[in-house]
Amino acid sequence: MQKSVLVIGSLNLDLVIHAERIPLPGETVRGLGYEELLGGKGANQAVAAARLGASVRMGGRVGSDAYGHSLLDGLTAAGVNAAGVQVSEGPSGLAVITHAASGQNSIVVQPGANGAVTAADIVEMEFSGVGLVLLQLEIPMEAVCAxxxxxxxxGVPVMLDPAPVQAFSNDLLQAVTWLTPNETEAAALTGGVFPPQETAEKLLAMGCRNVVLKLGECGAFLMGSDCEPVLVPSFAVKAVDTTAAGDCFNGAFAARLLAGDAPAEAARYANGAAAISVTRMGAQASMPSQDEVAELLENHR
Structure with a gap:
């Protein structure tokens, strides 16, 4: 029986305002449009993995508002088992996103029900049959550590996306099989900007087993106990929205690791999935299918 991916993390409703550019501090710019989209780093990763063929379960919390119902419906529609998502009285998590014409974005997150996830919630979750646990930092650190x-x-491997970046203990890192920061997060964790291999070495010294540095258009750098140091190139595309590209990578990487791919092979697949996602608007709405990623990889053989 295929083992499942268990994603424990956030579910947010993304309120997206389109503008010519991201405003400077204190500046007001005119919006060019507005959308309400399904998001949250945890839910994004769950949907990405499910669309790419993995069996996925989700744990977390939504609010009792209409947004909560929409978030649960979105998971179910994507093929994610949402039985582990509890409903808290009050608002769901919200993310306010300014999306610039260049494809870049700025994001402010209000936790809502995500802030109510506790270590007790984790105890109630079923870990049997799970092949990989995906975590992020949009729920309380107490729950992440638990x-x-x-x-x-x-005995289940853990993939940690350290976003939004914040301080955490070495005890947490020692339970992490795959740490997957982007360049900004890696710089915050290591205290500076270093070449990829030096950055990875510094992160590995903190206690995690493997590191995947997500380097955007430069690809992904892998290093650790389960893989030799290697830079896996990205795919050249015209980006229209980078929202959730890192989440797409994590979901795809997890799906392919569970399917038996070697880490570098799984990273190439994940780069392809993320490349497709940035050519579309939205978070969960941008996640590609297996056929789409297969076609991209075949065309770039």
């Missing part, structure tokens, strides 16, 4: 500890005790 999830990593429980996964380690169950």
């Amino acid at each position: 999830a990593a500890k429980t996964a380690r005790q169950a």
Whole structure:
């Protein structure tokens, strides 16, 4: 029986305002349009993995508002088992996103129900049959640490996306099989900007088993106990919205690791999935299908 991906993390409703550019501090710019889209780093990664063939379960919380219902419906429509998502009285998580014509974005997140996830919630989750646990930092650190500890005790590998970046203990990192920061997050964790291999070495010294540096258009750099140092190139595309590209990478990387791919092979696949995602608007709405990624990889053989 195929093992599943268990994603424990955030579910947000993304309120997206389109503008010619992201405003400077204190500046007001005129919006060019507005959308409400399904998001949240946890839910994004769950949807990405499910669309790419993985069996996926989601754990977390939504609010009792209409947004909560929409978020649950979105997971179910994507093929994610949302039985582990509880409903808290009050508002769901919200993300306010300014999307510039260049494809760049700025994001402010209001946790809502995501802030109510506790270590007790983790204890109630079922880890049997799970092949990989995906975590991010949009739920309380208490819950993240409890999830990593429980996964380690169950012998299940953990993938941690350290976003939004914040301080955490080495005890957490010692339970992490794959740490997947982008360049900004890696710089915050290591205290500076270094070449990819030096950055990876510094992160590995903190206790995690493997590192995947997500380098945007430069690709992904892998290093650790389970892979030799390697830079996996990205795919050249015209980006229209970079929202959730990193989430797409994580979901795709997890799906392919569980399918038996070697880490570098899984990273190439994940680069392809992320490349497709940035050519579309939205978070979950931008996640590609298996056929789309297969076609891109075949065309870039």
